[in-house]
């Protein structure tokens with residue numbers, strides 16, 4: 394018999410932790426010492442009762458057990474097949490944000506000569522493809538979802554095609570060629586919203602995700618118009634318009650050095666002013682090592698404080714909530730990166746696994762109208778999984794970890810299966826905070 398690979402000792406807390414069962418076991422310090430010192434299981438030194446308990450709870454396992462076998466018993470939920478499509482309506486944007494994912498060399502999508510606009514024909518072709526690909530899914534599974542995201546650049550620059558795309562989806566739904574419950578999302582900087590765009594959002598129940606990064610001075614440091622002027626006033630005007638018309642929106646805040654110290658206060662302000670029910674906090678992507686090693690840990694503190702502030706208003710943070718839920722509900726987290734389950738369509742009909750690495754060669758998978766299920770890039774991204782990464786298998790946070798962003802991992806390591814350092818540091822900091830406070 395041997396110790397399970399997923400057992401970790403926390404001597405100061407007096408516990409053994411099973412990272413896959415998400416279970417902690419308070420135990421005699423002698424057992425912890427034996428675990429740390431001997432590496433091998435010694436039934437005599439553990440005592441018969443403790444040995445039996447550790448064996449029955451999976452802390453001690455058969456010599457022949459290997460992690461892959463163990464993981465077959467772990468419930469990884471989810472549906473096989475594609476569930477999401479990103480329509481890159483344009484690569485043009487009226488802002489020049491300092492951390493834009495299109496700005497990295499691995500993306501290159503922002504390069505001026507690449508300012509592209511999707512045509513109505515390409516959008517229709519893409520939506521038809523999405524219908525054909527998703528119709529084979531098992532939609533009876535609990536929590537099944539499908540989603541079409543309008544993305545850019547700034548998608549409202551190409552509002553006519555956005556509008557026609559929604560009309561086309563409705564037509565296919567009536568014909569039974571697209572799922573009746575498919576959700577729409579638009580990811581915007583909020584500066585180009587008008588009465589007309591908000592009316593469509595309202596009538597078609599489109600989830601609006603608006604990027605906003607802090608109070609005026611802070612937001613304007615990172616989210617500028619081409620003139621160099623800050624975009625805060627235009628974004629807030631858009632938010633006020635939606636709020637006055639009773640349209641909910643989801644603020645997306647990227648956690649930067651500039652806003653970390655005031656994140657909780659700012660999230661509280663948004664909740665109070667706009668009756669926010671949900672918000673999202675994004676970590677910076679790794680681009681060429683620009684982020685300090687301590688960023689993840691400091692972001693964890695800031696995100697936790699924001700979570701507490703938003704709780705007072707009944708609002709929830711998607712990312713923080715799901716990560717912490719896994720530890721307390723003891724259900725192994727699903728990976729959060731959609732690459733492998735979505736098709737990203739760039740304006741000329743180029744198909745990619747993810748929107749952030751267009752220039753890298755690691756995400757391309759052909760062009761419309763054909764979708765190649767055997768595309769080597771797609772197959773590689775579908776392999777991206779923390780359970781096949783040796784470093785992750787030794788990590789105490791693996792059960793709650795959602796794996797981070799593959800593009801960020803690629804930027805950091807040159808490998809799509811590489812670890813996203815910002816997410817990883819954040820996750821570990823959150824895990825250590827949780828286990829200390831839960832014990």
Ligand code: SF4
Nearest residue numbers: 785788791794817820
């Ligand atoms: S990505 Fe980091 S936190 Fe997540 S399992 Fe791997 S090593 Fe652990």
Ligand code: SF4
Nearest residue numbers: 730732747798799800
């Ligand atoms: S790798 Fe995944 S999480 Fe990162 S940008 Fe692409 S789809 Fe999104």
